[in-house]
Amino acid sequence: MEMTVDLGEKSYPIYIENGILKDAKSYVEKVYTGRRIMIISDDHVYPIYGETLRANLAGEYECHHYVVPHGELSKNFQVLPGIYSAMLEAKITRSDLIIALGGGVIGDLVGFAASSYLRGIPFIQIPTSLLAQVDSSVGGKVAVDLPQGKNLVGAFYQPKLVLIDPTVLATLPEKFINDGMGEVIKYGCIFDEALFDTLLAAGSFEGLKPSLEEIIYKCVDYKRIVVEEDQFDFGRRILLNFGHTLAHTIEQHFHYERESHGEAVAIGMYQISKLAEKKGLTQEGTAERIRAILESYHLPIRCGLPIEELLGAIHLDKKNLDGHLKVVLLRKMGDSYVYETDHSFFADAEGSL
Numbered sequence: 001m002e003m004t005v006d007l008g009e010k011s012y013p014i015y016i017e018n019g020i021l022k023d024a025k026s027y028v029e030k031v032y033t034g035r036r037i038m039i040i041s042d043d044h045v046y047p048i049y050g051e052t053l054r055a056n057l058a059g060e061y062e063c064h065h066y067v068v069p070h071g072e073l074s075k076n077f078q079v080l081p082g083i084y085s086a087m088l089e090a091k092i093t094r095s096d097l098i099i100a101l102g103g104g105v106i107g108d109l110v111g112f113a114a115s116s117y118l119r120g121i122p123f124i125q126i127p128t129s130l131l132a133q134v135d136s137s138v139g140g141k142v143a144v145d146l147p148q149g150k151n152l153v154g155a156f157y158q159p160k161l162v163l164i165d166p167t168v169l170a171t172l173p174e175k176f177i178n179d180g181m182g183e184v185i186k187y188g189c190i191f192d193e194a195l196f197d198t199l200l201a202a203g204s205f206e207g208l209k210p211s212l213e214e215i216i217y218k219c220v221d222y223k224r225i226v227v228e229e230d231q232f233d234f235g236r237r238i239l240l241n242f243g244h245t246l247a248h249t250i251e252q253h254f255h256y257e258r259e260s261h262g263e264a265v266a267i268g269m270y271q272i273s274k275l276a277e278k279k280g281l282t283q284e285g286t287a288e289r290i291r292a293i294l295e296s297y298h299l300p301i302r303c304g305l306p307i308e309e310l311l312g313a314i315h316l317d318k319k320n321l322d323g324h325l326k327v328v329l330l331r332k333m334g335d336s337y338v339y340e341t342d343h344s345f346f347a348d349a350e351g352s353l
């Protein structure tokens with residue numbers, strides 16, 4: 001399956017196909033005519049898939065590789081000099097190519113390195129986690145973290161090509177499957193009731209496997225549409241933030257150590273829909289459907305935080321200056337909108353969320 005992200009001169013193709021990794025060369029050569037390639041990956045993914053990719057490319061290209069430790073700690077400003085040095089050592093120039101092979105951490109880190117090395121060299125995304133396949137590899141947001149917070153240094157820098165091989169998810173640990181499913185469910189909630197119903201009927205990631213290519217295609221297509229309309233994140237892209245107001249607050253409150261991002265978003269989607277229903281802003285019964293689907297995909301619906309503490313944290317969040325708050329709500333399943341309010345929106349919640 002194929003689609004094109006249409007961004008004028010910055011347009012690029014996305015291919016989604018089981019087993020595509022083994023055949024990467026025939027797609028790479030469609031967008032790259034140089035000779036030298038550097039694959040950058042992490043120490044979980046490279047040992048499983050790095051050599052397959054390298055072996056496939058080696059006949060045609062001079063291949064180098066660089067591996068960083070896995071996990072969010074590698075998406076750090078301090079990791080960049082090591083990457084730049086490896087690129088210099090391999091004599092990578094602006095006419096060469098970088099491949100990011102890994103999850104969202106590798107995509108964001110390597111994308112940023114590519115955007116800044118020699119003022120920008122071409123790169124390709126080969127996402128290997130569910131989250132990266134349905135979300136982070138498409139759209140051109142690349143970034144690294146600073147000690148003061150996540151994604152504080154970054155760029156909008158589009159890849160030349162995205163290659164998505166759903167079969168690599170077979171080795172992705174369950175925790176990250178659940179996390180990615182939070183994003184897949186989110187697409188159903190905000191854009192597509194039929195997708196939501198398909199996910200609910202399948203009941204589990206196992207149940208989805210026969211239709212995984214189509215499901216991933218649908219999600220990527222929604223991301224594509226939003227990115228084409230709002231490349232620089234000033235408008236419609238905000239709908240992708242459904243569940244995120246509470247999620248950010250929960251993640252910050254627990255210092256990113258308890259709930260994963262997908263879990264925090266799951267809690268956020270359910271809780272905000274429950275509240276919005278109470279205020280007559282969301283069709284009745286929607287929150288209950290969200291609860292049912294999250295439970296079947298092993299995602300949480302509450303974090304046990306007292307509402308007063310959450311309110312305090314929302315109040316302090318730098319994105320909510322002057323008390324103004326834009327929240328994403330569902331009119332009904334598959335139909336989302338932005339609602340302008342202030343932090344008192346959450347004051348009606350009772351007890352703990």
Ligand SMILES: NC(=O)c1ccc[n+]([C@@H]2O[C@H](COP(=O)([O-])OP(=O)(O)OC[C@H]3O[C@@H](n4cnc5c(N)ncnc54)[C@H](O)[C@@H]3O)[C@@H](O)[C@H]2O)c1
Binds near residue numbers: 139
């Ligand atoms: N740029 C964007 O638009 C965007 C959007 C959402 C999230 N993100 C970022 O994405 C990051 C999270 O991404 P993630 O959840 O993919 O994390 P990750 O990259 O850390 O991957 C999760 C774990 O799974 C391992 N892994 C990945 N693919 C595997 C495979 N096929 N087999 C075995 N192990 C595999 C990784 O080594 C890692 O340990 C965060 O930093 C977040 O900020 C970016």
